[in-house]
Amino acid sequence: MKQILMGNEAIALGLIHAGVDMISGYPGTPSSEILGNFQKFRDKNKLNAYAQWATNEKVGFEVAYAGAISGKRTCATMKQVGLNVASDALMSASYIGLKGAMLLVSCDDPGFYSSQTEQDSRSFAKFAKIPVLDPATPQEAYDMVKLGSELSHHFESVVMLRPVMRVSHAREICEVDDALHVTSNEGNFERNIPRWGAVPPAGRFRQGLEQIERLEAIKLWNWEQLIEPKTHQLKGAKVLCLTSGTGDGYVKEAVEERGIQADILKLDMPYPLPKEKLEALFTSYDKVIVFEESYPCIEEQLSSPKLYGKLTKHVHLIDEFSKDKVLLAFANAGVIEPSHAYQSEKYEKELPKRPPNMCPGCPHRDVHYAITKVFKKKKSIYTSDIGCYTLGLNQAAIDTILCMGASISMASGFSISDPDKTVVATIGDSTFMHSGVAPLINAAYQNHKFILVILDNSTTAMTGRQTTPERTNPNQIDIKRIIEGCGIACHEYVYEQDLNKTVGFMKSLQEAYKTATSPVVAVVREFCVLDKDNAIGRLGNVMVEVDENKCVACDSCITNYKCPPMHYNDAGKMEIDPFLCAGCGSCLDVVCPTDAFVKKEEK
Amino acid sequence: MKYQIVIAGIGGQGAVFLVKVLSIASALAGQKCLGTENHGMSQRGGSVSCYVKIGDFYAPAIDEGQADLLIALEGNEALRNIQYLSIDKGVIVVNAPKSFPTVDFETHSIDAFKKAKAKAFPIDALNVYMLGVTLALDSRFPFTCKEIEEAITAMNAKVAEKNIAVLHLGINDAKAKK
Secondary structure, three states, rough: EEEEEHHHHHHHHHHHHOOOEEEEEEOOOOOOOHHHHHHHHHHHHHOOEEEOOOOHHHHHHEEEEEEHOOOOOOEEEEEEEHHHHHHHHHHHHHHHOOOEEEEEEEEEEOOOOOOOOOOOHHHHHHOOOEEEEEEOOOOHHHHHHHHHHHHHHHHOOOEEEOOOOHHOOOOEEEOOOOOOOOOOOOOOOOOOOHOOOOOHHHHHHHHHHHHHHHHHHHHHHHHHHHHHHHOOOOOOOOOEEEEOOOHHHHHHHHHHHHHHOEEEOOOOOEEOOOOOHHHHHHHHEEEEEEEEEEEEEOOOHHOOEEEEEOOOOOOOOOOOHHHHHHHHEEEEEOOOOOHHHHHHHOOOOOOOOOOOOOOOOHHHHHHHHHHHHOOOOOHEEEEEOHHHHHHHHHHHOOOOOOOOOOHHHHHHHHHOOOOOOOOOOOOOOOHHHHHHHHHHHHHOOOOOEEEEEEEEOOOOOOOOOEOOHHHOOOOOOOOOHHHHHHHOOOEEEOOOOOOOHHHHHHHHHHHHHHOOEEEEEEEEOOOOOHHHHHHHOOOOOOOEOOOOOOOOOOOOHHHOOOOOEEEEOOOEEEEEOOOOOOOOOHHHOOOOOOOEEEEEEEE | OOEEEEEEEEEOOOHHHHHHHHHHHHHHOOOOOEEEEOOOOHHHEEEEEEEEEEOOOOOOOOOOOOOEEEEEEEEHHHHHHHHEEOOOOEEEEEEEEOOOOOOOOOEEEEOHHHHHHHOOOOHHHHHHHHHHHHHHHOOOOOOOOOHHHHHHHHHHHHHHHHHHHHHHHHHHHHHHHO
């Protein structure tokens, strides 16, 4: 039957229809909606399946992997940088293999829409020596989930599905199964110490040999099942385009719309490739151009003087695909004359930039503001982490962003390398649970002196408010007791929408720091303004306006506080957009040097 | 039939809702549809641009110079995305004050913020209001009012009545302006 599905919904439904009944992972754009939608489809179909977030991607992978070696069909979901965290487990799992099936969904983000890196998970699959499927649309993602799960079972290998953002967040009318045709497997771990407990050197060496054999068998399967049937549709043009994932759509449209004479061969499984068989196809072509996103994964597996791609610098090396880039590659390879068919004039005047910002009323803004107010910039280093609070960059309240959990470990490092400055680290509760605990233990272990402020809004806000450990099990998991478990006193502040109090709390930390010999750790009990259950009763209802006689247009508010409703009006005075104002009233004190923000009416 | 729409706005204005409505409308009209949305970081009050491609397409994104229609929920976001419009046939439907600059495209602007401030409709329904304006003013828009109404109902039956009322408010305001 036909259903309108977003890519991540299509993947979730594909998992259900593939009989997957164990799924674990960690949220990260663009992968976050897979697990939640799986829960939704599971409940709708009254299935009994495990679908829960893990504390991080490595944990999620390992949970799903144990399921797979017990004979179940499982899945782990994450974004591409999450795969870095899970990679330790993946590299070994690739040697050991599995009994049931395991699909690893790693979503990529070409164009850096919501990610620190543009890394290509297909290249990671190549590195880990596991097969990878690269869908171009939600329909293909649905189909490839089912195919991947079968393949995983057949070859006893983890199989990766690599959708990019333009697949995960695309929406398409998809043809899906009417009903469930697969029953899920009972888990039954069968002891096999030489396999599941293989140790180096002999055990892993033997598995390494099996891994090589397995890859050869998958290469052949790739040729016979996926590639060879498509070769019959090649029309005998002089140029062959090898495509993968979304690259295929851009090439198809450009070739069709511009009337370019070229054959297109889409490689559904870009690794492992049957090198010799593919290269044998090249004999009847003058040129072979590889269109793939974002690393030269296919290109690196092939060798031919006819090959044009990223390695030969004929295809773009960074950023998302577009038809314009396809034409540029054709032109670079001498297939067409340079073309501007997909270029058009931008608006000639400069437009005000509108970068992402924290929501109006967000407690993070106040905390960042208070930190920079109390710990002066010249004498401080502000390390921060991955989450909504990263947007404290807009307030110039953050100096470093690296990866999950690095705020704390880097604070340790700076406390040694630049000891005259006060290092203030900020990290959210979900990120703290993900990768912050080990760095905190390290800091306590080595008595590193810095200030750590844990911003606890009890949700994974940036990715769509997924649950966090302490939110789900508040009586068992508590950040305060984790800190105290390290022998460190926990400074706790229940956030209020009164900036004086937040600044006052930071001053108390400054006092504590003066005599400290190890990290000073605080937890600020916040809420997410979009999280109705938690925000209720804590959001203000004050409407603020600007006393134009007092406003001197000094930029202080929009530089240091940067709340979205604040903007200059035609008279050059600050104005509050009533549609955007959350009514928190935090800006009434402290923020304006001339006290121009005044209370309007109660909402 | 091939018809490409860029929906531009600010995170939180409901651009994604319009992608969903238009994809449902495509299904109702028996058309193929491929769209793409912004989630995560780009949702946080930043610039948002979503694409809807109706007909035989394979790639979800829209290239420069290709779009038939740009629905902009805010003036600067319209200008920021103007390069996506087709030089020959591109149409802009934009929520902007009278001061919206003259550009080389057929432009239909309406000050929806002013209407919302005057409490003509709740600000949350700005997206649906602008869809109404589009229905009234874009002569090549590939959907009927009935298809859009059905799509809105399919999205969320509970609030459909209110949304459809705002849709018609948009249609009527646009016609009155014409």
